[in-house]
Amino acid sequence: MGGVHYLDYAATAPLRPEALAAMQRQWSQVGNPSSLHTAGRAARRVVEESREQIAALIAAKPADIVFTSGGTEADNLGLKGIAMASSKRRLLVGAAEHHAVLDPAAALAGQGFQVDYLPVDALGRIDVDYLADALSDDVALVAVMWANNEVGTIQPIDEVARLCRRHHVPLHSDAVQVLGQLDLDVSGVTSVAISAHKVGGPVGVGALVLDRNQAVSPLLHGGGQERDVRSGTVDAAGIAGFAAALAAPKVDVRPLRDDLIRQVMVTVPDAVLNGDPVERLPNNAHFSFPGCPGDALLMLLDAQGVAVSTGSACTAGIPQPSHVLMAMGADEDLAGSSLRFSLGWASSQSDVDALAAALPQAVERARRAGGRRRS
Amino acid sequence: MRVVAALSGGVDSAVAAARLVAAGHEVTGVHLALAEKRYAGGGRGCCTLEDVHDARRAADVLGIPFYVWDFAAEFQETVLDDFLAEYQAGRTPNPCVSCNQHIKFAAVLDRAQALGFDAVGTGHYARIIDGQLHRGVDPLKDQSYVLGVLDAAQVAASMFPLGDSHKSQVRQEAADRGLLVADKPDSHDICFIPDGDTRGFLRSRLGGQDGPIVDAESGETLGRHPGAVGFTIGQRRGLNLRQPAEDGQPRYIVDVDVPSNTVFVGPPVRLRVTGFDVDRQRWTGQPVVCGDVEVQIRAHGEPVAAHLDGVTVNLPGQLSGVAPGQIAVFYDDTRVLGSGRIVRTV
Numbered sequence: 001m002g003g004v005h006y007l008d009y010a011a012t013a014p015l016r017p018e019a020l021a022a023m024q025r026q027w028s029q030v031g032n033p034s035s036l037h038t039a040g041r042a043a044r045r046v047v048e049e050s051r052e053q054i055a056a057l058i059a060a061k062p063a064d065i066v067f068t069s070g071g072t073e074a075d076n077l078g079l080k081g082i083a084m085a086s087s088k089r090r091l092l093v094g095a096a097e098h099h100a101v102l103d104p105a106a107a108l109a110g111q112g113f114q115v116d117y118l119p120v121d122a123l124g125r126i127d128v129d130y131l132a133d134a135l136s137d138d139v140a141l142v143a144v145m146w147a148n149n150e151v152g153t154i155q156p157i158d159e160v161a162r163l164c165r166r167h168h169v170p171l172h173s174d175a176v177q178v179l180g181q182l183d184l185d186v187s188g189v190t191s192v193a194i195s196a197h198k199v200g201g202p203v204g205v206g207a208l209v210l211d212r213n214q215a216v217s218p219l220l221h222g223g224g225q226e227r228d229v230r231s232g233t234v235d236a237a238g239i240a241g242f243a244a245a246l247a248a249p250k251v252d253v254r255p256l257r258d259d260l261i262r263q264v265m266v267t268v269p270d271a272v273l274n275g276d277p278v279e280r281l282p283n284n285a286h287f288s289f290p291g292c293p294g295d296a297l298l299m300l301l302d303a304q305g306v307a308v309s310t311g312s313a314c315t316a317g318i319p320q321p322s323h324v325l326m327a328m329g330a331d332e333d334l335a336g337s338s339l340r341f342s343l344g345w346a347s348s349q350s351d352v353d354a355l356a357a358a359l360p361q362a363v364e365r366a367r368r369a370g371g372r373r374r375s
Numbered sequence: 376m377r378v379v380a381a382l383s384g385g386v387d388s389a390v391a392a393a394r395l396v397a398a399g400h401e402v403t404g405v406h407l408a409l410a411e412k413r414y415a416g417g418g419r420g421c422c423t424l425e426d427v428h429d430a431r432r433a434a435d436v437l438g439i440p441f442y443v444w445d446f447a448a449e450f451q452e453t454v455l456d457d458f459l460a461e462y463q464a465g466r467t468p469n470p471c472v473s474c475n476q477h478i479k480f481a482a483v484l485d486r487a488q489a490l491g492f493d494a495v496g497t498g499h500y501a502r503i504i505d506g507q508l509h510r511g512v513d514p515l516k517d518q519s520y521v522l523g524v525l526d527a528a529q530v531a532a533s534m535f536p537l538g539d540s541h542k543s544q545v546r547q548e549a550a551d552r553g554l555l556v557a558d559k560p561d562s563h564d565i566c567f568i569p570d571g572d573t574r575g576f577l578r579s580r581l582g583g584q585d586g587p588i589v590d591a592e593s594g595e596t597l598g599r600h601p602g603a604v605g606f607t608i609g610q611r612r613g614l615n616l617r618q619p620a621e622d623g624q625p626r627y628i629v630d631v632d633v634p635s636n637t638v639f640v641g642p643p644v645r646l647r648v649t650g651f652d653v654d655r656q657r658w659t660g661q662p663v664v665c666g667d668v669e670v671q672i673r674a675h676g677e678p679v680a681a682h683l684d685g686v687t688v689n690l691p692g693q694l695s696g697v698a699p700g701q702i703a704v705f706y707d708d709t710r711v712l713g714s715g716r717i718v719r720t721v
Contacts, residue, residue: 295442295444295445296486296490299403299440299442299490300490300491302440303403303440317406317427317431317442317443318408318443318445319445365489365490365491366490368489368490369485369486369489369490
């Protein structure tokens with residue numbers, strides 16, 4: 001990785017060579033998949049084969065897959081598209097969802113929808129009993145992510161899906177961080193958002209895996225290329241890259257991740273592992289370092305060539321206290337002292353060792369900066 | 376040395392950072408998020424994105440790391456709260472001075488040092504010569520006044536690479552270095568009051584009821600004002616007095632009494648003072664207990680001769696429009712000796 005120890009796969013993963021090769025093949029061809037001539041048919045064939053390939057890898061039907069410009073569009077289409085097509089006006093949304101879900105929900109709240117937020121426990125797990133009580137026939141949509149993008153906690157999505165089915169309420173789930181990490185079986189969930197670049201595919205390509213029978217209002221109107229639900233020229237090369245990345249050989253990073261957690265706990269004994277210690281994404285480790293501003297840690301590790309994330313920052317680049325940790329009941333200090341480490345297909349032991357080597361001094365300095373105050 | 380270069384998004388700080396890089400320092404660019412509402416309001420909504428963007432692009436061009444440091448809470452607690460309290464007490468504060476004292480060369484410097492940096496560099500037009508703080512060479516841009524509150528330790532950990540230059544040179548250098556902010560206009564307003572309407576800002580924070588404008592000589596009520604807070608001694612505009620003075624002279628604000636919500640006006644002669652007392656004295660080096668100095672009471676005011684005796688400043692000549700709350704900065708020729716806050720005038 002060019003001298004950089006990249007521990008931020010949850011932000012984006014390096015492109016897999018298989019994806020690059022597939023895209024290069026397609027980029028050298030002319031053809032709009034919607035065109036009726038030979039060139040168009042050739043592009044269409046690439047798109048459909050990719051669609052079938054992706055569907056097979058996540059237990060979906062090819063017809064369920066609506067390609068989008070990425071995870072954010074897929075979440076927006078799932079939330080707004082289903083809500084707008086419904087005669088009901090109540091939404092149940094997880095409190096620790098990604099902003100690509102929370103913000104469309106807030107936008108819907110501004111258009112007359114009643115949005116109720118589903119609490120999570122201290123490990124970030126959705127309160128299923130609360131959901132069971134809150135569910136009723138007047139609910140247009142439930143949105144619960146498959147696994148949390150910050151702390152990595154895997155949600156009891158089967159239970160959630162069962163409850164939703166019992167009330168005939170559609171369920172949308174953001175599985176952007178799950179794709180490629182767990183064996184994803186979307187068959188019980190109405191609407192699932194996935195994204196290519198988290199698995200080593202290109203940025204700007206994603207999909208909503210949407211039950212063919214679910215009514216949905218389009219967000220982008222136009223040529224109706226994707227099932228009349230999503231308009232815009234279909235990106236054959238990007239989609240080919242998505243399929244190639246997903247089909248590339250799986251890399252099991254769990255042992256490496258476990259070693260990362262062990263080494264962090266050894267080098268910084270008071271570090272707190274956030275999220276569910278067992279039911280978590282195999283590539284995710286998320287810690288709070290009491291007394292250490294997360295942004296200071298990030299900067300110090302960056303200077304040592306170790307790339308990590310504080311979770312979320314605003315557009316200006318100011319780290320914000322994580323709404324996920326706050327929803328889990330953490331105070332602002334703990335929420336502001338956290339770092340996410342995430343691994344992927346090209347991660348190596350040297351990346352983890354570099355982190356462990358750089359961490360103690362970074363923690364010590366950040367702690368001094370956190371305790372600063374000139375009288 | 377490992378240096379934090381404060382990047383505001385303007386041309387001066389960008390060129391200052393460039394010079395630090397050129398001098399061989401290990402430079403990290405830092406933009407300070409200070410005014411909470413404008414950066415972090417509404418969940419993740421962010422404003423003044425243009426300045427952050429410009430600062431980030433300058434760092435890109437210089438090939439240095441760039442981060443945003445959030446000091447909004449500290450800025451609120453020290454600079455903003457003090458700004459409001461001073462106006463409420465009828466004084467005229469300088470928030471830029473207070474920001475330098477409490478944020479840029481205190482909170483930021485402390486954080487930088489804790490994180491392993493040696494110094495903070497800014498685009499202020501001032502010089503450090505043999506460890507002593509001096510005026511910048513460009514008389515139109517000299518910013519030593521707003522640094523008059525630094526103590527010796529703060530000066531020792533500061534770098535001002537622009538002090539030897541004129542503004543026009545700095546702009547030219549920015550263009551030569553490919554910095555896109557080369558033509559960006561200078562900022563003149565208080566950063567947290569971008570529309571320049573200080574009294575409007577104060578009214579929105581502190582409220583305010585209308586009150587009388589009283590002739591300081593006759594005691595006659597000449598008009599009404601929308602709230603005494605925010606009016607400053609020496610001010611002439613914004614009074615809207617219909618009735619002219621009998622002697623035809625312009626009338627200035629000569630006193631502001633916030634408790635009685637009264638603004639007093641009078642002829643210019645009443646603005647003249649022969650001395651004042653200060654508190655909150657700060658020294659860039661050895662304290663001056665007694666001696667002849669020069670004193671400057673505004674960022675771009677003229678220095679005048681003064682005799683300093685403890686906290687008392689006597690002016691052999693006279694000064695006009697001296698308002699309590701203003702910072703008096705003491706100089707020995709080009710050297711900044713220290714400062715104090717004006718508390719009462721004579």
